[in-house]
Amino acid sequence: MRDHECVCIVDACVADRAPDTPPSVENSHVTRIGLISDIHSNLESLEAVLCDVSLAGIDTLICLGDITGYGPNPSECVDLIREACDLVVLGNHDEAMIDPEIGDRFRGSAQLALEYNRSNLTSQQLRYLRSLPERTEFGDLSVTHACFGPNKYDYLYSRETASQAFANMPTRFGAVGHTHLPSTFHCCAKSEGLPDQITMEPVVGRASLPIPENCRMIINPGSVGQPRDRNPDASWAVLDTEASTFQIRRVWYDVMQVEQKVLASGLPVAHGERLRVGA
Numbered sequence: 001m002r003d004h005e006c007v008c009i010v011d012a013c014v015a016d017r018a019p020d021t022p023p024s025v026e027n028s029h030v031t032r033i034g035l036i037s038d039i040h041s042n043l044e045s046l047e048a049v050l051c052d053v054s055l056a057g058i059d060t061l062i063c064l065g066d067i068t069g070y071g072p073n074p075s076e077c078v079d080l081i082r083e084a085c086d087l088v089v090l091g092n093h094d095e096a097m098i099d100p101e102i103g104d105r106f107r108g109s110a111q112l113a114l115e116y117n118r119s120n121l122t123s124q125q126l127r128y129l130r131s132l133p134e135r136t137e138f139g140d141l142s143v144t145h146a147c148f149g150p151n152k153y154d155y156l157y158s159r160e161t162a163s164q165a166f167a168n169m170p171t172r173f174g175a176v177g178h179t180h181l182p183s184t185f186h187c188c189a190k191s192e193g194l195p196d197q198i199t200m201e202p203v204v205g206r207a208s209l210p211i212p213e214n215c216r217m218i219i220n221p222g223s224v225g226q227p228r229d230r231n232p233d234a235s236w237a238v239l240d241t242e243a244s245t246f247q248i249r250r251v252w253y254d255v256m257q258v259e260q261k262v263l264a265s266g267l268p269v270a271h272g273e274r275l276r277v278g279a
């Protein structure tokens, strides 16, 4: 067992952090925000992350979308996210579950997984996905699945896309998923007369890092259920808006068990294999 593997029972973890009331901007005590994204029907990784969430001492848990797609347990993941999260936005895979036009754009193995995922969701779960917003604000934090720029499913990889995203974001902090890569984008004020400087960095390691006072920041917590940074451990993030710090946390889970489920479900073999290498 890895030293950071959580041993609590997931039901207890969810019960621990289920709020009595929905979060609101007025909840001034809400400073430590948990950010999870891109679960992709991977129940084992989601359960492991929810255990780590319960250990991390957070006030609010936000899901940045793509609960579904690729993996073998869409139904269980939708129910767990609905129960555990205070705020959830719609991802492109979730949208494909409820909008055939979007689904038609998926190709090859993603299309096969889409059909499997859709047929394993109840009408109530599809109705829940339909109710999710594409973007929203929570205090000084804007959240959406992919990008705050004009094209909602742009991948936030480049400085140019990040610049558009900052321009379309009314808050100091932003959170996105979609690339499955834990990373940050900073937009920092320079001397008067000079343009703001935008930098982007992958995040490696678990240290809690400071956010400079003169900077705005967009954080990508990486992926819970299908990391693509060559590290198979599930990834999520803590943003502390009061202390102005952020932390990426990685959590071990039983990848082989998920791979076996992928095979048993008749899903594309590659969807299991890639989990082992984090690609």
Ligand SMILES: [Fe+2]
Pocket: 038, 040, 066, 091, 093, 178, 180
């Ligand atoms: Fe995704």
